[in-house]
Amino acid sequence: MAAYLEDFAQTENCKKIVLYSGMSRTAAHHFWEKHMKYEKRGIVFKKEIT
Structure with missing residues (x-):
């Protein structure tokens, strides 16, 4: 799947791929x-406003 995404991004002339992953997912x-x-x-910082 990652290879497909990278190939697709290249054919669409994308400059980068950004991947978000939870901090606890060290593996x-x-x-x-x-x-x-x-x-x-x-690192991304987030604050929920209620």
Whole structure:
């Protein structure tokens, strides 16, 4: 699936792919960084306003 997404993005002249992953999913983070060569770029902060 990731290969399809990357191929599609390239054919559509996209400049980047952004992936969001929960902070607790450390195994997934390792997979994307080490096996798929994605780069961790930051942390997202969120606050619910009720």
